[in-house]
Structures are given as C-alpha cells and as structure tokens.
Amino acid sequence: MSPAAQKPLKSVVETEKMDEVRDWLDGKPSVIIAEELHRLTPAQMAVAFRVLPKDRALHVFEYMDPPVQAELLSGLVEGETASMLRSLAPDDQAELLDEIPAKVAARLMEGLPASERSFVSDLLGYPAESAGRLMVPTPTVLAPAATREEALDKIQRNAQAQSSADDHHDSTVIDSDIAVVPVADNSRRLLGTVSLSAVVAAPTGTQIEQIMHREKFQVKASEDQEVAARLMQEADLLALPVVDDEERILGLITVDDAMEVLEFEATEDAYRSGGSEPLKEPYLKATVLTLARKRGTWLVLLILAAFLTINVMEFFESTLEAVVVLSVFVPMIIGTGGNAGAQAASSVVRALAVNEVRPSDVARVIWREIRVGFLLGMFLGVVIFPVIFWIYALPVASTISITIVAICTWACIVGGVLPLLARKLGVDPAVFSTPVVSTLVDATGLVIYFTVAGTIMADQIAAATG
Structure with a gap:
C-alpha cells in the first residue's frame, strides 16, 4: 500500500x-x-x-x-x-x-x-416524507390465474427491458421486482404478493393464486414513510406494495430504502432528544449558522421555561433564608429529578417507536413508572441518608431523603406521560425527552423539595423567621 x-x-x-x-x-x-x-x-x-x-x-x-x-x-x-x-x-x-x-x-x-x-x-x-415519495416502479404485476411458466417469462422479459433501458441504472428496481412480485386483478387492485423463490420451486402449470401470499401487506401512498418502514421491519419484508385509495398498485418500497428511513428517524430522534433540530446534511457540511439555528430555537424555549425555576426559588426565598443549608442540595435535587425523568422519557420514546406502547396505554405506563420511580428514590434515599445525617443531622437528612423518593417518582411519571401526550397530539415524542422533561422537573421538583422541607423543618423555619 x-x-x-x-x-x-x-x-x-x-x-x-x-x-x-x-x-x-x-x-x-x-x-x-x-x-x-x-x-x-x-x-x-x-x-x-x-x-x-x-x-x-x-x-x-x-x-x-x-x-x-x-x-x-x-x-x-x-x-x-x-x-x-x-x-x-x-x-x-x-x-x-x-x-x-x-x-x-x-x-x-x-x-x-x-x-x-x-x-x-x-x-x-407526493409530500416529502410520504410513502409515495419513497416507492420505485414495479415493472411486473402478475395475474392470479397466470401459470408458473407465464410468470417466469414475464418477470424475465420485464427485467431485461428494464436493464437495457439504461446499462448503468440502479438495479434496485429489478432486484425488488424479482424478489417480490405484486399480484393484482385486471384493475391493478392488489390481491397479494408472490416471491420468485416460490414461483421457481412450484411444479409446472401451477397457477400464481395457488402459491401467492394472500395477506396483503401494503401501505397507502399518502401515509408516512416511517409507518411503511416499521411495517417492513416488523413483518420482515423485502418489498412493500404502495397503493392508492382504491388499493391499486402504484409501486414498491424496497428494504434498503426502508432501512434508510429508519436510520434517519433514529438520527432525528437523537437530535431532538438533545434539544436540537436534525440536520439534512452531514455535520461537517453544515454551516456554523445552520448549526446555531438548529440548536438556538430550542435553547430560547428552554431558557424561557427556566424562569419557572427562578419563580419557584423566589417564592420559597424565606424558607431558604431561614435554613440556608437547603440551598446546598438544590443542584442534587433537580439533577436527580431531571435524570430520572429523562431516563423514563427515553424508555417510553423508544417503546413508542417500536410500537410496544400506545397513547391508550397511559394508565399502565403511569402505574409502572410510579413503582419504578419509588424504587429508585428509595434506593437513592437509603444511600444518601447516612451521609447527610452524619454531616447535617436528622431533619436535613430526612428532608433530602424523602424529597428524593418523591421527586424520582414524580419525574418518572412526567417522563413517561409526556411522550404519550406528544404522540396523541401528533408531535414527535422525542421532542419531550431530556431537555423538556428536565426543565419541567426542575421547577416542579423544587416545589416538592421546599414543601417537604416546610413540613419536616417547620419548627426550625419558624424559629429562624420569628
């Protein structure tokens, strides 16, 4: 070399x-x-x-x-x-x-x-992200009454015609048509599909309707590309017929295109879960202005939302002045809540992406996240209690430990519900991942913290302010 x-x-x-x-x-x-x-x-x-x-x-x-x-x-x-x-x-x-x-x-x-x-x-x-924009033409459509020999002859003739049309043309269309062939009636209404392997293996004289798959995996041209790609992934399809509103065959979506859609969707989710809009071009090709614009919109929204946290701090200012030590634990409290919420959101966003949960499962998700959050909070509370007790005594240790249990439970509920709400409203659930959940839990977590402190340390606060 x-x-x-x-x-x-x-x-x-x-x-x-x-x-x-x-x-x-x-x-x-x-x-x-x-x-x-x-x-x-x-x-x-x-x-x-x-x-x-x-x-x-x-x-x-x-x-x-x-x-x-x-x-x-x-x-x-x-x-x-x-x-x-x-x-x-x-x-x-x-x-x-x-x-x-x-x-x-x-x-x-x-x-x-x-x-x-x-x-x-x-x-x-077709719309930019519709299934119709993703399809390739299907040169061969077989009739159910066609024999094995007629089908093979038609596939071969159409493949040769497609190949000779352009010697350098991408072979995807031909490969897809040979792997999976749509079967339709005289009006091109989809009846099913048949694989080339099934046609080749069939005895002489076998009709296509005897060996075709009658389960009609199909997608309408107007549907979202991700719906088509997910269907192909779940059903393990090499090609998916695209039809119009009357179920007439328009084309095929190939497995390589479906995988590209899933990769793009995963990339899009990764960007949005970090509080940024996805890039259309490779990172090094994007201008500095483009990168700043993609990130800036969310940063503006999140910094405005952070005023909620400031307002909460101002509301409980007297409590902080009375027991100054409470301010020491604010970063730990809101950090723990934000992390717990982000973990829950990531789990539910992923489950939504692979159709493991639906918005109708909200009650089951809430009950599950309540238990997960409580267990996490108990574990963390047990870990930090002896350390805080040794340094700051029982009231502070009790306040922090109980707050951790409450805020972990609350954060998991918020992180689990927000993606479901987003899907219900037609918004990308990934938007409600780490940054949004963390910002919301920061503000509400402080309310929980100071409420618990006000209950457990009421006498100490009253003495300091009296």
Whole structure:
C-alpha cells in the first residue's frame, strides 16, 4: 500500500497529484469513497470524481447523501450531471431534484426517458416524507390465474427491458421486482404478493393464486414513510406494495430504502432528544449558522421555561433564608429529578417507536413508572441518608431523603406521560425527552423539595423567621 493510500482523501487531493488520487481511489470500496467525498469542497469532489472510471463513479454517487450529491453536481458540467441523475432509482432522483435549484432540476428532468420522467414527476407530487415519495416502479404485476411458466417469462422479459433501458441504472428496481412480485386483478387492485423463490420451486402449470401470499401487506401512498418502514421491519419484508385509495398498485418500497428511513428517524430522534433540530446534511457540511439555528430555537424555549425555576426559588426565598443549608442540595435535587425523568422519557420514546406502547396505554405506563420511580428514590434515599445525617443531622437528612423518593417518582411519571401526550397530539415524542422533561422537573421538583422541607423543618423555619 502506497503512503498516499493511508492518508485521508482530502489530504491526497490537496497535493494535486492525480496519480496518488487514482491510487487512493482504486484501493477503497465505493461506500468508503462516498464517505470521504463528504469531507471535500465541491471543487475537490469534482476533481476526485473525474478520476474514477465512469461505472465506478456512478456506483459511488449512489452511496452519497442527496445534499452532498447536489453539491457535487454544482461542480460538474451538465452532461456529467445528467449521467449522474440517470444512474439513480426514481425515488432517489426525486430526492436529489428536491435539493437543487428548480431551473436546474427542470433541465435535468428533460434528459430523463419519458416513462421515467413521468414517474419521477408523480413522485414529486407526493409530500416529502410520504410513502409515495419513497416507492420505485414495479415493472411486473402478475395475474392470479397466470401459470408458473407465464410468470417466469414475464418477470424475465420485464427485467431485461428494464436493464437495457439504461446499462448503468440502479438495479434496485429489478432486484425488488424479482424478489417480490405484486399480484393484482385486471384493475391493478392488489390481491397479494408472490416471491420468485416460490414461483421457481412450484411444479409446472401451477397457477400464481395457488402459491401467492394472500395477506396483503401494503401501505397507502399518502401515509408516512416511517409507518411503511416499521411495517417492513416488523413483518420482515423485502418489498412493500404502495397503493392508492382504491388499493391499486402504484409501486414498491424496497428494504434498503426502508432501512434508510429508519436510520434517519433514529438520527432525528437523537437530535431532538438533545434539544436540537436534525440536520439534512452531514455535520461537517453544515454551516456554523445552520448549526446555531438548529440548536438556538430550542435553547430560547428552554431558557424561557427556566424562569419557572427562578419563580419557584423566589417564592420559597424565606424558607431558604431561614435554613440556608437547603440551598446546598438544590443542584442534587433537580439533577436527580431531571435524570430520572429523562431516563423514563427515553424508555417510553423508544417503546413508542417500536410500537410496544400506545397513547391508550397511559394508565399502565403511569402505574409502572410510579413503582419504578419509588424504587429508585428509595434506593437513592437509603444511600444518601447516612451521609447527610452524619454531616447535617436528622431533619436535613430526612428532608433530602424523602424529597428524593418523591421527586424520582414524580419525574418518572412526567417522563413517561409526556411522550404519550406528544404522540396523541401528533408531535414527535422525542421532542419531550431530556431537555423538556428536565426543565419541567426542575421547577416542579423544587416545589416538592421546599414543601417537604416546610413540613419536616417547620419548627426550625419558624424559629429562624420569628
């Protein structure tokens, strides 16, 4: 391996030695090249891309994120961009066309074959995150009365026609159609699906209706992509038929696209659980202004919500002045409550994501979180009681320990209920994870703390204020 091949691609491109760039690219898988291209400027990407053989370049392009694909196209000439676009499956074409200026997109669309252009136009008519935007065309739809031989002949002819339409076209459509084929009536209403393996293994003369799966796993084009992806994951499907309101077959969603949706949703949840809006582009491609804007909105909302905590502190100011030692434990109290609430919220958000719980399960979730929170609080209270008792005596130790039990129980209830409420209101449950739960529990936890202190240490507070 040459020394250049061990360096990052960016460093090699910056040397402007094309032989070293070629050596680096020749020794790396396409997916690794795509990842490294994300780290380059548009001009550098164009330089590296032109060194690749055409077939390899098209393959690498398929692995790139749409925003980065659009960035690369800005550094290529029109003939090259048209070739890149034609290499993608229709759903990926639609996603890329969304990322580039409208005039450029319209010009590139004109370079697509008529049938493909029509299908991509239809895809662009669906909402951005709908199942319809994710589907690819299904060249083969079988009739239930078709025989095994007729089905195999039709699949083969359509696969060959699809392949010859563009020698470099993404093979996803063909692979999906061969793996799983929709079965429909004369009006294209979905009746079920049949796998190629079942067709091949069937005896001569077998009709498709004898071997097809009649359980109609399907999704409407207007439904959310995540619904389709979750269904494919749960039912272990290689492809999922997409239908219109009358259940007529429109296309297929492939397993690789479904996995991309699930990955994006997981990334989106991770951002939102940290109090930030998700990025559409890779982190290093996002501008500083974009990063600040994505985070700033939530920070403004959370800092305004923090005034609740300030108001609570002001309301109990006399209690704090009477027993100053109580202020020492404020960070521990609100920190414990925030952490307990965030843990509960994370568990319920995850359970919602995989359909383990529903908003209708709110009573069961509350009862479960009450018990979990109480057990956690008891455990923590037992751990800290002897330490505080040794330093500050019984009243303070009792106050802190009882508060910990109460606040852990309350925080778990809040963390468990808020995601369910969000789902009921049509809001992403991940929004109500760590930052929101922590802010709410901070304020309410202080009310619990000072209420417990006012009850247990009433005589001490009265003596100090009297």
